[in-house]
């Protein structure tokens with residue numbers, strides 16, 4: 067069996083015995099290896115989950131808000147980028163969950179939320195992270211970070227097509 071993430075697991079024996087109980091969840095901890103191409107959640111970043119768990123006919127229903135911070139690399143200027151993120155989830159945990167289904171499994175008296183949290187955070191990670199919304203990026207000619215300074219490449223750059231045309235049309239000028 068996959069080792070239980072202790073930060074994000076809780077006992078459900080009482081909950082299953084008495085469906086009238088609503089268990090309040092206020093959990094925090096770390097979950098490693100949450101990443102997409104250009105952004106990730108650092109392995110030591112604290113992930114916070116607050117919500118409720120209740121017993122339903124099929125198993126345990128968890129409704130929660132998950133919050134944490136992401137890190138990444140700005141796709142325009144390649145500088146470090148970061149931001150906060152918040153995801154609301156409603157997920158079902160079933161004792162004999164279908165591996166192909168939408169619900170998560172649990173082992174009888176403990177529900178481990180880590181896999182579910184990971185799945186939901188991966189979906190929310192920015193695919194095109196920016197250091198700031200109006201990042202000016204790098205100069206395509208000299209690589210100057212245009213957030214920090216300017217360069218005169220724009221004025222110097224001549225489109226090779228126009229250069230060729232001007233040579234054809236105005237040979238007398240050269």
Ligand SMILES: [Zn+2]
Nearest residue numbers: 140143197201
């Ligand atoms: Zn940037």
Ligand SMILES: [Zn+2]
Nearest residue numbers: 205208217219
């Ligand atoms: Zn430049």
